[in-house]
Amino acid sequence: MTRRRYVRFEHLGRVRFGRVAPTVDDVTPVEVLSADPIRTDATPTGELLEMEEIRFLAPLLPGRVVTVHSAYADVPAESPRFTLGPPPASVDPQTTVPPPARYAAELAVVIGRDSHVFGYTCANALTTDSLALGPWIVTGIDPASLGIGSMVNGVRRQQSTTGLMPTPVPSLLTHITATTPLSPGDIVLTGTPAGSGDLTPGDWVTVFIEHMGTLGNKVSPTRSR
Template structure:
């Protein structure tokens, strides 16, 4: 099931995506909800980020080849950092580069959307708190990343976390093809099966540190092939079973 968040006639709502249409949802997607019999063409609505995360938790260096291309050692446990939820923009939104001189990279990632409150989950129970999965572009200013020695500023500028286009609740996250195209040219191509730490391991690990709440998002790292973006670029990230997240790039 694909769940989208959107605006229509100046109203914010959620709906179930069925082909090129939406069936509006009544209720709370993280609680009790039902779909109506109405249909809206997707072309008639404006997609929003599929969720407004209270926390945006990020995992670094979670694909072996990306760690190698970054010149970093393979981590012994998930390497976590936080990003500002205010950086989130939807499918179709514009990434605004904070600098015309710095290297600012794209990073294709699968994102976990939490559906139930969780704390200290064992790996075997990790899926019990997951609502579904979406796509994220973990945009990163490499100059600030190197200068600061940590990631918060480099990855938290407004517009630096495109998220969408919707949440897929029925995905097998352990075996999904992931790819990124820049202006139609393939730049990243991998599979989530190549992750160092699995979805279950990541969720259990994070829940051992902080309480996870409905709507929180965990992004899980990027495969090899990251590279710089420039104003005028179009970045498209596709994850098998979810869809495509597409964003344009411009100078701020």
């Protein structure tokens, strides 16, 4: 399957969907799509935009969130523990969030139609009800052994590989969907490596996953009133 990167972005005051096209002459355009490709049969509109013309948003507005309660390198469990939560507040890439906040690098599985996997994106659960996602959703990638980690102010805090997940993604999804039907736009947070923790005002946090890019956010220097 061809690897693709799907984006949600703002252009001239409109929120639109697209996918990153191949680079030509050092220019990487975004191919505009007619609608949300996760939930509909989106088609190319024929319009191409340069990345400098757009502002990247969280690549989806999630439906429900399935949180898997396990840490990397845990002993494999026959029945992984998970909880189902309501849609979180989505945090866009490269934006500032108010304290208090935490960092926890996670691979997020994005569910498409018929409970099939649409793709994967970087995630960072900054608070109990807000979730940073992005910069895009990657399709056509094997999640079995990807480098994953986080950095705070340029200092590495987490470093691991998805190969150390206690339960691989396909088995996780089989276990979850046996009791919990999933809908397009739902996401599964698959756990985080050791080293997650609290952020302080002014911190810059970056989550990275191999072949999937980086997701950065800043914590505001002061609390919002």
